[in-house]
Amino acid sequence: MKTFYITTAIDYVNGSPHLGHAYEKVLTDVIARFRRLMGDQVYFLTGVDEHGQKVQQTARARGVDPQQFCDEISQEFRALCAKLDISNDDFIRTTEKRHKDVVAKILQQLFDQGLIYKAEYKGFYSTRQEQFLQEKDRNPDGTWPELFGEVTEITESNYFFKLRQYQDWLVDFLKTNENFVFPRYRQKQVLEFLSEPLNDLCISRPKERLEWGIELPFDRDYVTYVWFDALLNYYSAVAEKPGIWPADFHVIGKDILVPPHAVYWPIMLKAAGIEPPKSLLAHGWWSINGSKMSKSTGNFVDPVSFADQYGVDALRFFMIREMSVGQDSDFSIDQFLSRYNSNLANDLGNLVNRTLNMTNRFAGGVIPAADESTTGDEPETALRALWESTKPEVLSLCEGFQFHVALERTFAFIQGINRYAEQRAPWKLGKSTDAADQARLRTTLAYMAEALRLGTALLAAVMPSTVVKINGVLGHTAGADWQADLVWGDKLTGNKVAETAILFPRPQAAEKK
RNA sequence: GGGGCUAUAGCUCAAUGGUCAGAGCAGGGGACUCAUAAUCCCUUGGUUCUGGGUUCGAAUCCCAGUGGCCCUACCA
Numbered sequence: 001m002k003t004f005y006i007t008t009a010i011d012y013v014n015g016s017p018h019l020g021h022a023y024e025k026v027l028t029d030v031i032a033r034f035r036r037l038m039g040d041q042v043y044f045l046t047g048v049d050e051h052g053q054k055v056q057q058t059a060r061a062r063g064v065d066p067q068q069f070c071d072e073i074s075q076e077f078r079a080l081c082a083k084l085d086i087s088n089d090d091f092i093r094t095t096e097k098r099h100k101d102v103v104a105k106i107l108q109q110l111f112d113q114g115l116i117y118k119a120e121y122k123g124f125y126s127t128r129q130e131q132f133l134q135e136k137d138r139n140p141d142g143t144w145p146e147l148f149g150e151v152t153e154i155t156e157s158n159y160f161f162k163l164r165q166y167q168d169w170l171v172d173f174l175k176t177n178e179n180f181v182f183p184r185y186r187q188k189q190v191l192e193f194l195s196e197p198l199n200d201l202c203i204s205r206p207k208e209r210l211e212w213g214i215e216l217p218f219d220r221d222y223v224t225y226v227w228f229d230a231l232l233n234y235y236s237a238v239a240e241k242p243g244i245w246p247a248d249f250h251v252i253g254k255d256i257l258v259p260p261h262a263v264y265w266p267i268m269l270k271a272a273g274i275e276p277p278k279s280l281l282a283h284g285w286w287s288i289n290g291s292k293m294s295k296s297t298g299n300f301v302d303p304v305s306f307a308d309q310y311g312v313d314a315l316r317f318f319m320i321r322e323m324s325v326g327q328d329s330d331f332s333i334d335q336f337l338s339r340y341n342s343n344l345a346n347d348l349g350n351l352v353n354r355t356l357n358m359t360n361r362f363a364g365g366v367i368p369a370a371d372e373s374t375t376g377d378e379p380e381t382a383l384r385a386l387w388e389s390t391k392p393e394v395l396s397l398c399e400g401f402q403f404h405v406a407l408e409r410t411f412a413f414i415q416g417i418n419r420y421a422e423q424r425a426p427w428k429l430g431k432s433t434d435a436a437d438q439a440r441l442r443t444t445l446a447y448m449a450e451a452l453r454l455g456t457a458l459l460a461a462v463m464p465s466t467v468v469k470i471n472g473v474l475g476h477t478a479g480a481d482w483q484a485d486l487v488w489g490d491k492l493t494g495n496k497v498a499e500t501a502i503l504f505p506r507p508q509a510a511e512k513k
Numbered sequence: 514g515g516g517g518c519u520a521u522a523g524c525u526c527a528a529u530g531g532u533c534a535g536a537g538c539a540g541g542g543g544a545c546u547c548a549u550a551a552u553c554c555c556u557u558g559g560u561u562c563u564g565g566g567u568u569c570g571a572a573u574c575c576c577a578g579u580g581g582c583c584c585u586a587c588c589a
Contacts (some may be wrong), residue, residue, distance in 0.1 A: 013588055054588060115570075121587080132587060134514095158587085189517040189584070196515090202587050225587065254518085258584055264515090279533085284518095285582070314586065322525070328582055335525070338538060345549060356550035361547070415537090415552095422553040427546065506549060 001243045004040040006032050007138075007234050009252040009261075010049040013073035014058055017080045018293060019286050019331060020253065022303035026316050027283055027325065027403075028251040029086045034398050036087075037482040043244050045237050045276040047092035048074045052204075052226035053130055056212035066212045070095055083304050084313055085464055092237040093231055100207060102236035103229055104217040106272050107203075109216045115162045115271050116423060121202060122155045130209060159204040159222065166267040167198045172509065173276070181262060182281045182401065183326035186254065190262040201264060203228045231265045235274065245279040254282045254326075281401070284328035301331060310507060313463040320462050321407045337507060347414050348455075349504035350469055354421065355448045359497045362430040363445050367474070369493045370446040371439035379423045383447060384488055386416045387454055391486055394458050402461070410458045417451045420444075441466055449474055451490045457485055465510065473498035 008028045011021050025046060032044040044218050050070040059069035074093055081088060092099060123132040128149030138144060144151040171194050174180055174187060181187040204215065204222040213223030236245040252261050257280065266276040288299045307315045320334050321343070323329040359367055374380065390413040397406035421444070429441035456470045460482065471478055475495030480486050 014589080049589080052589070058586095123587090129588085136585080163586090183518090185518065190515050193585075196585090198584065205587080227587085230589085255584055256584095256589075258517085259586055262589085264586085269541045287582085303576090324526075329525085335538095338524080341549095342538060346551060350549055350551050352548095354551080356548090404525090408526080411537080418552055419554095421547080422545075425545080425547085427548095430547085489587070500548095502549060504549080 001041055003043045004032075005043045005045070005238065006035070006249045006251065007044075007100070007247055008046040009250070009256060010047040010230060010233050011077055011095065012052070012054070013051045013070050013077070014054045015118035015295070016073065016076055017303060018295075019301040019303055019306075020225050020293065021077070022080065022084060023319050023323070024251060024253065024283065025081060025086045026319055028249075028317075028322075028405060029088070030320055030461045031249065031251070031281075031401070032087055033464065036385045037460055039481075039483070043090070043238065044088045044178045045090045045092060045234065046086065046088045047090075047233055047237070048077050048094070048211045049226070049230040049233070050074065050093055050095045051213040051229055053210050053212070053221075056210065057130065059212075062435065066093065067129070075466060080304060082386045083307055083312065084316065087464075090237055092233050094233055096471070099233055099236040100214050102239050103214050103224060105231050106268075107224065107228075107230060108217040110161065111485060113271070116159050116203065116218075117162070118157060119160050120155050120157050122153070122312070124151050125154045125156075126151050130166070134223045146164075156206060158202050158206070159216065159219070159226070160200040161268070162271070162430045163201045163264070163267055164198045166270055167194060168196060168332055169270060170263065170267055170455070174262075174465070178280055181257065182184060182249075182257070182279060186257060186282050186326070187262075190258050190309050193258045193263065194416055198263070201225075201228070227260050227264060228268070231260060231268060234277070235269070246275045249279050249281050250277055251283065254284055257282045281325070282293075282322065283325055286323075289332045290330055310340065311504070313466045314344055314504065317344065317407070317459075317463055320403045322404065325401045340504065340507065343411050344504040345506055347411055347418065349446075349502065351414060351418055351421075351452060352473065352501055355445075355452055356473060356497050356500055358426050358430075359445050359449065362426060363440060365497055365499075367449045367492045367497060368446050369490060370443040370450075373436075374440050374443040378441075379420055380443060381446060383416060383420045383451055386413055387451065387488055391454075391458070398461070406458075408461065410455060413451075414455045417448060417455065420451070421448055446490070446493065449495075449497075450488065450490070453492060454486060454488065459481065469503060473501045 006028060008024050011017065028044065032042050036042045056066055056069065059066040062069065078091060112165065125132050126148035133144065133148060133151060139292045169193065174191055176208060177185070181190060203225045204216055205225060207221055207223060210223055214229050216222045216224060234247055234250060235245060250261060261280050269276050286293065288301060288351065291299055293299055295453060303315065318339050321339060324333065390409055394406045394409050397409065424440060424444040426441050429437045453471065453474060453476060456467050457478065460467045474492055475497055476492055
């Protein structure tokens, strides 16, 4: 079986993690967990991009060595993964030897193949910003904006990769592989970009203006342009591990689809004789309270402290429930609390608690067997029917990355369990001594618990620790075969349940502590 | 300037060109008491951004606007 290989983009360590980083990790994690649950063998890679000009500049500004700076920020990203319950199998840093070796090897190979050549680049250079400027950077009157400081036209020798040579191949590749980019409509953007002739890609920076990078193996006066370096992480991480490459999905932000991932990357691989990835998944961006994320204006959410305050699974749930994959979405505390209270605290958390409480009160804390004389009745058949329609729908939605709708359907099922409880009213049945009522009571408690187990199982990819907790209070441990567990049965019969469980305390109450 | 996406109820989203555009939340009314003031039932609410067009039929397809987001290669 070929491994399902999925990656996030590697995060640039120029700054600390924010909500966008958290989302990408959680989204990728949900896909990875879902594939594992479906029986695939999964390899999940994430990591950090540590070279380049901004890292060098920021490290200098702080008066620390770039490597030391990278060590510190990289640790924050590792901590983010741990905090968010990300199930990555590997974490790559582009300053690691395993990565640098692969980059050097591929550069040398492309150079030997004659696909890299030296040429002069002429342009307007801003010393203050340490970068070449584009025509679009100019003021309308032709002058350069103040932030660039002194701008001079200079000529610089650099190495170029023959990108253009592969343009026709790439267009053909994209037309043959219509599902290369998800969502599909984004592939149009790539093809539109390719309707103009590509320029060859400058893949070097002279050391006089940038030292913090991977040295070109064929010219030690230069370091590698950071995109060329960074993209190779997906391959370098698994170059020594057979059976993993090619990647099934690179999960990335929509901002880095064109040109790096959809143009540079497939061409780099093609040129090096390596199979291209199977697909790219481009997700949208979060705004915060309706406007762009910005640290300087304080419009910023720290995912780690947010998770500390409200719970990791609550944050994971919100991000996946709220965002339609590929589209943008807005993050606000009001919307978060609305989802938290209605779905997590009221629908699910309260259902867990009332199920436990009634089982304790009316059945001595042991989940009874459903009584066969009643399982053909309308409330029971309706609940089972709801499950039978919910399950395939949710699985199919998850296969298509429609996780936000899948969660909506899952919670509709959970609401169905609450509705079932109201119909049967076990608190009334419990007061009756009639044998038929006692039979209905046993069935009701059994059905509530079983339905809860099943509904919870559908949340396994999104809220892993919540699932363990709910199973725990039901005296249950999920089996190795998830799909086999998604079958209505009597797995819980005879289990001793916990006394009580407040899984999602109301935030107001939590704050009073 | 060029390109891609997007706009549906107060909010977040659904709706292979085909019944009266549907859900959840919020709002209003009622019921219930096992439960985290919870749950359940009923219910208000739409010029599908605007203007044209194609079609027997358009939220959906085409054209033009408007707002938002992103890209437009050497910052990543």
